[in-house]
Amino acid sequence: MRHALLFYCRAGFENDCRQEWEARSGQTGGWESEPGFALFKPGKGGEADPNPPEPKELIFARQTLHVLADVQLGEKDRLTPILDALKSSKISAFNGVWLEHPDSDAGKPLSGFTRRFTDIVEKALNERNLIDPKARFRLHLFFPSMTRALVCSVDPEVAASPWLMGIPRVRMPSEAPSRSTLKLSEAFMTLVPDADQLLKSGMTGVDLGAAPGGWTFQLVARGLKVFAVDNGPMKGDMAIHPHVKHMREDGFKYKPQHPVDWLVCDMVEQPARIAQLIAKWLASGTARHAVFNLKLPMKKRWAEIERCFELIDQTMNAAHVRYALTAKHLYHDREEVTCYLTRLKAPRR
Secondary structure, three states: OOEEEEEEEOOOHHHHHHHHHHHHHHHEEEEEEEOEEEEEOEEEOOOOOOOOOOHOOOOOOOOEEEEEEEOOOOOOOOOOHHHHHHHHOOOOEEEEEEEOOOOOOOOOOHHHHHHHHHHHHHHHHHHOEEOOOOOOEEEEEEEEEOOOEEEEEEEOOOOOOOOHHHOOOOOOOOOOOOHHHHHHHHHHHHOOOOOHHHHOOOOOEEEEEOOOOHHHHHHHOOOOEEEOOOOOOOHHHOOOOEEEEEEEEOOOOOOOOOOEEEEOOOOOOOOOHHHHHHHHHHHHHOEEEEEEEEEEOOOOHHHHHHHHEEEEEEHHHHOOOEEEEEEEEOOOOOEEEEEEEEEEOOOOO
């Protein structure tokens, strides 16, 4: 299993993980997938990168791990085969251990087992001096079933999601008018570096397709004054909040009187049309930062993402604007990906 890679993903998107990895890495090989994960085994012509790219660079993978061993487990003794596999590893110690399972219907029954088994594994590793808080790598034990464990490692400082199973825990605010608010909350946690510094009280924002106000809520909660653009009604506090101005206009035609700090958009529309719209806002300087969703087709999702990113690149380059673009298939996303686009400062001459 040397140089194999394990990708966690949403169930049903395993093939998208494969297409993205092969497109970005240029590597091909054998693949094994079940709902919630994809396992890549490089072909004879090449090896997978032993230092996987940062999670933010891969859209469909929640976590990317280097596989050390694929272990078959006994029904009575699951610990010994794992410890034997670690003896063969070139890694002398780990800074911690996470036990995980697929985020799928088949994987849910394993959650209780991984919680109970964690204390047993940690005790055994400590007894063998395999846990050192100063060690570079973290140990991941991924259980596709009760009889199999993928023993994996990752450098938490370089290439790891900081959340168990790659899933951030986001609490649903009781005041929010819709559950879509969780997507923008997760996007700020996952995609926006230094979000607390970039989202400050007194800033201005525009929410295209705002109704009923789930995304507007996230901006207002951070102190922004928001122009909520939608022909539909706002609900709850977002309909009466003093920092929200409801503009009953078409999101594709609306333009603010002055540039704004933030643009967010969760409109149900063709992804290419959304990509062009957002890029025009930032290329013209009408907004500095944007978080938006691309609603993907059922087939050829990766091809559609590449098409949208190319449209954004063409628009930004035509305006001679430096930019950064990241995207992620968030836990709270469904048939969509969430993107963060920001203007960068021009380099000094």
